[in-house]
Structure formats: structure tokens, C-alpha cells
Amino acid sequence: MAGRASNAESSSASTRRRFLKRVGQGAVTGGVASSLLGQGGLTAKEPSQGKVAHRTLGKTGLDVSEIGFGGHSWAYKKVPTREGGYRKVNIDEAVEMISAGMDMGVNFFDSCTPLDESSTPGEALKRLKARDRAIVSIRVSHKCKGVENDKQEIYKWTEERLKLWQTDYVDLCLLCNTENDTPQSGYWDMSYSMEALDKLKQQGKIRFTGFGCHFTPELFLQAIDKYGDYFDIVSIPYNVRHRAAETVLPAAKKKQMGVITIKPFARGSLLKKKDLEGDDAGLPRDMVSFVLENKQVDICTCGVHTIDQVKENFSASWTKLTPAARDRLQIAAATSCGGHRWLEEGWLYA
Numbered sequence: 001m002a003g004r005a006s007n008a009e010s011s012s013a014s015t016r017r018r019f020l021k022r023v024g025q026g027a028v029t030g031g032v033a034s035s036l037l038g039q040g041g042l043t044a045k046e047p048s049q050g051k052v053a054h055r056t057l058g059k060t061g062l063d064v065s066e067i068g069f070g071g072h073s074w075a076y077k078k079v080p081t082r083e084g085g086y087r088k089v090n091i092d093e094a095v096e097m098i099s100a101g102m103d104m105g106v107n108f109f110d111s112c113t114p115l116d117e118s119s120t121p122g123e124a125l126k127r128l129k130a131r132d133r134a135i136v137s138i139r140v141s142h143k144c145k146g147v148e149n150d151k152q153e154i155y156k157w158t159e160e161r162l163k164l165w166q167t168d169y170v171d172l173c174l175l176c177n178t179e180n181d182t183p184q185s186g187y188w189d190m191s192y193s194m195e196a197l198d199k200l201k202q203q204g205k206i207r208f209t210g211f212g213c214h215f216t217p218e219l220f221l222q223a224i225d226k227y228g229d230y231f232d233i234v235s236i237p238y239n240v241r242h243r244a245a246e247t248v249l250p251a252a253k254k255k256q257m258g259v260i261t262i263k264p265f266a267r268g269s270l271l272k273k274k275d276l277e278g279d280d281a282g283l284p285r286d287m288v289s290f291v292l293e294n295k296q297v298d299i300c301t302c303g304v305h306t307i308d309q310v311k312e313n314f315s316a317s318w319t320k321l322t323p324a325a326r327d328r329l330q331i332a333a334a335t336s337c338g339g340h341r342w343l344e345e346g347w348l349y350a
């Protein structure tokens with residue numbers, strides 16, 4: 001008995017030390033840090049006393065959590081297996097992660113093009129009976145060529161995703177293209193796309209529309225200028241290294257568009273080679289806090305693959321950056337992110 005107690009005490013002391021190290025880099029606002037510490041047993045893995053703040057998603061008027069679940073969370077094989085490989089997050093894990101996020105007030109769910117990004121959270125929300133508490137966003141991939149077939153493509157992608165999300169409607173439908181679909185390929189003729197989106201709205205299958213692509217900031221500015229009155233949302237990369245969004249967001253806000261940022265960690269590249277259990281503990285949280293400091297951002301979506309990542313990343317909402325945390329972010333921002341050419345070439349701070 002005595003042995004068990006002393007093991008528990010030393011484990012509690014060690015997690016407490018880790019927590020102190022983490023919060024040492026970023027101050028928790030509103031006295032939450034001291035109240036957590038005052039209760040002895042709470043660690044950075046249990047920040048659920050905090051609530052993720054909400055913002056208004058531009059002209060949609062939707063009340064959204066300022067941090068959202070990224071769709072890639074469910075699509076990529078990132079969970080280590082006993083055999084030394086990797087697998088995707090399973091449904092039970094997704095239920096646990098989503099439930100923890102919703103307890104913190106998170107209500108936004110992004111989903112990109114892979115099917116799991118809709119099917120996994122769709123099934124999890126069904127099990128949690130939580131669809132009516134969620135804002136669901138889908139991305140439909142098409143080339144916006146300005147040909148009649150654009151419409152069929154949008155209908156097909158939307159119907160497929162409604163089934164996977166196990167729902168009659170989604171809140172947002174975003175047009176999504178690759179870096180190869182430039183205006184030269186006819187991208188900016190969205191006439192048929194808008195016709196299709198209008199019909200889906202009339203049918204009650206989608207509520208609001210937007211676009212978000214792997215484009216350059218200049219192309220985003222053109223799109224906002226030309227189509228910002230029609231579309232409600234723009235979705236754009238933004239993190240401590242890739243800050244060119246700061247040159248685009250004012251134009252989006254002028255049109256009252258909602259702003260959803262992606263890639264707060266540059267798909268994890270900014271965290272590579274960091275000692276996240278030691279000196280760099282809390283760095284991912286601080287990277288999200290950095291994005292949230294920009295009040296032109298409405299939602300920062302981030303990829304999460306474990307319950308610990310859920311708790312850490314969402315705690316950014318109540319964490320204020322200290323001077324020491326800012327210094328550490330500046331160092332991280334200087335790291336080149338190979339493998340993400342479109343980000344590195346187009347989105348570095350202008």
C-alpha cells in the first residue's frame with residue numbers, strides 16, 4: 001500500500017513539474033493557472049476548466065468557437081501502433097476527443113476532401129447526439145472551370161458528404177482547389193458554381209458558402225475582390241511563420257467575410273525537431289494563441305490526433321503569450337518548412 005501511495009505521489013509530482021514547465025512559457029489568463037495549481041492534482045493534460053471563447057463568423061452571424069477541429073485530424077495515419085507503424089484515429093478515440101472539445105465549448109468542425117474527414121466526426125457526433133450543437137463545414141473540390149459540369153460536381157460532392165456526416169444539411173460549403181487551378185485555368189469563372197450553391201441553399205442542404213484553396217495571397221485578393229460579396233467565408237493559411245494572410249484579411253473583413261485559418265503548425269513542420277516534452281512544452285498551444293491574437297481571424301482550425309493534443313491546443317484560448325513565449329515563437333518561425341513549397345514560396349511574411 002505504502003509503495004503504491006509513494007509511486008502515485010512521485011507521479012503526481014512529476015506531472016505537476018511538467019505542468020509548471022508548460023505554463024511557465026505562457027501565462028494562463030484569468031487566474032486559471034493558480035486555481036489549477038491550487039487544486040494540486042490538475043495538470044496541463046486536464047485544462048478542461050477553461051472554456052474556448054467564441055467569435056462571430058463574419059456575415060454568417062454564426063456563433064463559433066475560435067478554435068475548431070481540423071478535418072485532417074481524422075484522415076491521416078498519425079497514431080502510433082504497437083507494431084511501430086501508424087494508423088488513423090478510430091471512432092472511439094474520435095468520440096473521446098470530440099466530447100472533450102465540446103465540453104470546452106468547441107463547436108466548429110472543418111472537413112476537407114478525404115472521406116474520413118466527414119465519416120469519422122459524423123459517426124462520433126451521432127454517438128454523442130451532438131449534431132445540433134455543431135457547426136459543420138465541408139469542402140467540395142472542383143475546378144471552377146466555368147462549365148456546366150461544375151454544378152454536377154458540386155451536387156455530387158455535397159450529397160456524398162451529407163451522407164457521411166449523417167445529416168440533412170451542413171452549415172458551410174467551401175469551394176476548394178489545388179495550387180494548380182489558377183485563374184489561367186479558368187478558376188475565376190464561378191458562375192455555374194454559384195448557381196449550384198444557390199440551389200443547394202434553396203433545398204436547405206447548405207447554409208453558407210465560401211472558398212479556400214492552396215493559392216497565393218495575390219489570387220486570394222483577386223477572388224475576394226471579385227466574389228467577396230457573394231461568398232460568406234474565406235479560408236486561408238496562417239501561422240507564426242507564414243503570415244502573408246495579414247495582407248489579405250483586411251480585404252476579407254471589408255466584405256464582412258468570415259475568416260477560417262488553417263495550418264497553425266504548417267502541418268506539423270513548425271514542431272519538427274522540437275522537444276515538446278521538455279523545453280518546448282506548450283509550443284503548439286502558443287502557436288494557436290498567436291493566431292488568435294489576430295482579431296480578424298474568426299476560427300483557427302488545427303489538426304489533432306490525440307486527446308492530449310485536443311486539450312493542449314484548445315487551451316490556447318485562455319492562454320496569454322508571455323515575452324518568453326514570444327521569443328520562443330520567433331525562433332520557431334525562423335525554421336524553414338521543406339515539403340510545403342506553396343506555403344514557403346507564397347505565404348512567408350511579406
Ligand SMILES: NC(=O)c1ccc[n+]([C@@H]2O[C@H](COP(=O)([O-])OP(=O)(O)OC[C@H]3O[C@@H](n4cnc5c(N)ncnc54)[C@H](OP(=O)(O)O)[C@@H]3O)[C@@H](O)[C@H]2O)c1
Binds near residue numbers: 070112267
Ligand atoms: N485544402 C484546404 O482547404 C485545406 C488544406 C489544409 C488544411 N485544411 C484544414 O486546416 C486544418 C489544419 O491544418 P493541418 O491539419 O493541415 O495542419 P496543422 O494543424 O498545422 O498541423 C497538424 C499537425 O500538427 C501536429 N500537432 C498538432 N497539435 C500538436 C500538439 N499539441 N503537439 C504536437 N504536435 C501537434 C500533429 O502532428 P502529429 O500527427 O505528428 O502528431 C498534426 O498532424 C486541417 O485539418 C483542415 O481541416 C484545409
